[in-house]
Amino acid sequence: SAISGFYTHLMESEIALGNPAGLAKKDCKRLVKDAQVKETKRLDxxxxxxxxxxxxxxxxxxxxxxxxxxxxxxxxxxxxxxxxxxxxxxxxxxxxxxxxxxxxxxxxxxxxxxxxxxxxxxxxxxxxxxxxxxxxxxxxxxxxxxxxxxxxxxxxxxxxxxxxxxxxxxxxxxxxxxxxxxxxxxxxxxxxxxxxxxxxxxxxxxxxxxxxxxxxxxxxxxxxxxxxxTTDTVYVQTSAKKRAESGKSREV
Structure with a gap:
């Protein structure tokens, strides 16, 4: 994960063209797939x-x-x-x-x-x-x-x-x-x-x-x-935000 984060930084800085750690993760049986909601790195x-x-x-x-x-x-x-x-x-x-x-x-x-x-x-x-x-x-x-x-x-x-x-x-x-x-x-x-x-x-x-x-x-x-x-995965956060908003009203 640390190496993957480092290569992501290199890609954003236009130094690296790809993330080899990402390719390695696909073939690793010990890694659990990440299904978290990811926020796009942006300004409001x-x-x-x-x-x-x-x-x-x-x-x-x-x-x-x-x-x-x-x-x-x-x-x-x-x-x-x-x-x-x-x-x-x-x-x-x-x-x-x-x-x-x-x-x-x-x-x-x-x-x-x-x-x-x-x-x-x-x-x-x-x-x-x-x-x-x-x-x-x-x-x-x-x-x-x-x-x-x-x-x-x-x-x-x-x-x-x-x-x-x-x-x-x-x-x-x-x-x-x-x-x-x-x-x-x-x-x-x-x-x-x-x-x-x-x-x-x-x-x-x-x-x-x-x-x-x-x-x-x-x-x-x-x-x-x-x-x-690709655009949908990276930039569309609307459904996740709506899910969070609707979830706030849940009661214990």
Whole structure:
């Protein structure tokens, strides 16, 4: 279990691609299957709002943090893994990967896990963040087909950023939010911002969409899951919460 937890952490940090301990558990006759209710690692609405507001305040004080706002909004709103915005040997995410169809719907082309390319729907609410970030970089408000600028580029040097560099941008805002929450509500309430990994933003966005009532199939395709069962298992907690609520009224 300890090894499995360690590999889960490595996967969330985009260091490992899989969990070999999980495969070993399937063949172990001595292990009992876990049927507990598992909570998705995510932020609630108030925690997410505070994180985004903190990033905006940081950018107001220093425009360099415009990258941080854009990154947070993109990862949460479009359920992105941090590796999907990072420059890799075989793929560089560029601005022309944002594209419009003939119905004026915006999409983002992503090279994801398992070397699969998918298109993610881009909501209207994200476009102001895209425009704000591009204008800060001295680019036209919206990208075109010939726009080969990296989606998140380095300040020093040319090209896009690595996964570790992007993770550092996320943690800059998490650390500041932790300090803000600790001063307001104490260490216990603030601790979650120390526990958060960048991968939580993907979980946060997807969970909120499920709660909003968006079709599971649509969320699953945007996430890049090969099966809706994966989305259902990881993100749908409604039935378990209803079971807990109905169980509270039991009498001894």
């Amino acid at each position: 609405q108030a925690q997410w709002d505070l994180l985004l507001i903190t990033a905006e305040k940081m950018a107001d004080e220093d425009s360099l943090f415009e990258r941080n706002i854009f990154l947070l909004a993109a990862m949460k709103t479009m359920f992105l893994r941090i590796s999907e915005l990072a420059e890799r040997d075989d793929w560089i995410p560029v601005m022309s990967h944002f594209w419009q169809d003939d119905k004026k719907n915006w999409w983002l082309k992503i090279y994801g896990k398992g070397k699969k390319i998918r298109d993610i729907s881009v909501p209207d609410s994200f476009l102001p963040y895209l425009e704000r970030y591009r204008l800060w970089r001295g680019l036209p408000a919206l990208p075109g087909r010939q726009d080969k600028q990296p989606i998140v580029e380095k300040i020093r040097g040319a090209g896009g950023m690595s996964g570790r560099q992007l993770a550092r941008l996320v943690h800059q805002v998490l650390d500041k939010t932790y300090e803000t929450m600790r001063s307001r509500s104490g260490e216990k309430a603030a601790q979650i911002f120390k526990d958060v990994s960048p991968h939580w933003l993907r979980h946060t966005g997807a969970s909120m969409e499920i709660e909003r009532g968006r079709a599971l199939k649509d969320v699953s395709e945007d996430l890049g899951h090969s099966s809706m069962a």
